[in-house]
Each structure stands twice: as C-alpha cells, then as structure tokens.
Amino acid sequence: MPPGSSRGPGAEIDLYWEDLAPGRRFALGAHRVTEEEILAFGREFDPQPFHVDPERARETVFGGLIASGWHSASVWMRLWVDAVLSHAASLGASGVEQLQWRRPVRPGDLLSGSAEVLSRRPSASRPERGWTQVRGELVDEGGEVKVSMVAWGLFGRRPAGPGS
Numbered sequence: 769m770p771p772g773s774s775r776g777p778g779a780e781i782d783l784y785w786e787d788l789a790p791g792r793r794f795a796l797g798a799h800r801v802t803e804e805e806i807l808a809f810g811r812e813f814d815p816q817p818f819h820v821d822p823e824r825a826r827e828t829v830f831g832g833l834i835a836s837g838w839h840s841a842s843v844w845m846r847l848w849v850d851a852v853l854s855h856a857a858s859l860g861a862s863g864v865e866q867l868q869w870r871r872p873v874r875p876g877d878l879l880s881g882s883a884e885v886l887s888r889r890p891s892a893s894r895p896e897r898g899w900t901q902v903r904g905e906l907v908d909e910g911g912e913v914k915v916s917m918v919a920w921g922l923f924g925r926r927p928a929g930p931g932s
Contacts, residue, residue, distance in 0.1 A: 782855050783852065784926040785926070794848075801879060802876075840879075857926075866918040870915065873908075877909075880907050888901065898925055899923075
C-alpha cells in the first residue's frame with residue numbers, strides 16, 4: 769500500500785494511475801438523501817434556515833428544505849471513495865477546480881454518482897505518482913444533474929514487476 773493511502777489493513781489495490789485513461793467512466797452507486805441527514809449536516813456545518821428548519825425553509829426561494837451544497841458534494845465524495853478510491857493507489861488530491869450546485873437536493877432524492885477521467889499527467893517531481901483530472905456528477909432519478917465538479921487527484925503508478 770502506498771504511504772499515506774486511506775485504505776484499511778489488508779485492502780487490495782487494483783487501480784493505478786495507468787488505469788485512469790481519459791474517457792474512462794465510473795458508475796459510483798447511489799444514495800438516498802433523508803430529511804434527518806440534511807438537518808444533521810446543516811446543523812453541524814451550514815446552519816442556514818433552508819438546511820435546518822423545514823418550516824422556515826418553506827418561506828425561502830427554495831420553497832422547502834434542501835441539502836447544503838457541501839453535503840451534496842460530500843455524498844459524491846463518499847460514493848467515489850466506496851466505488852473507486854477504496855481499492856485505488858490514491859494519494860490525496862490538490863483541490864477542486866470547479867464545483868456547481870445546479871439544482872437543490874431535497875429529502876427523498878435518490879442521487880446516483882458518476883466520474884469521468886478528463887485528463888492525466890505524470891508528476892514532474894515524483895515519477896512514482898501521477899495526477900488525474902476527474903469530472904464528478906450526482907444526478908437524481910429523473911436524470912437531472914444536481915451537482916457537478918472537476919477535481920485533480922494524485923495516484924500512485926503501477927509498481928514495476930519482477931524482472932522489470
């Protein structure tokens with residue numbers, strides 16, 4: 769396991785930088801958002817009325833309770849970790865270039881995540897690593913995009929095999 773990886777003991781790595789060619793897509797699974805999690809996240813991290821108070825939320829431009837955009841981005845991140853990073857030579861990330869909250873996420877929404885590799889480049893200073901640019905999205909059951917982002921992740925390169 770590469771130093772600094774987030775996998776637990778015994779987790780197998782089967783996805784390296786070389787496997788993340790531009791155009792590769794990943795279906796990340798789905799998560800149904802509940803009112804309880806919207807309220808809990810909002811109270812802890814984004815206590816605006818439309819995230820923490822269903823009655824006051826009805827009086828806002830949203831007309832009801834919605835998830836914080838940060839909550840929605842965190843849902844995508846959890847799906848990405850579970851589906852990809854948990855078995856990848858992931859070494860962290862440098863940030864998000866673009867994050868858009870396109871439509872409100874509401875209680876009961878079933879969000880499906882996807883990721884597409886946009887580009888990649890080897891590390892200029894560390895040949896055992898490479899950067900990968902990914903577009904992530906969350907869509908609802910009707911196919912409406914709720915969240916989209918573009919981010920860079922750092923991945924370990926495939927180790928040389930015996931005799932290489």
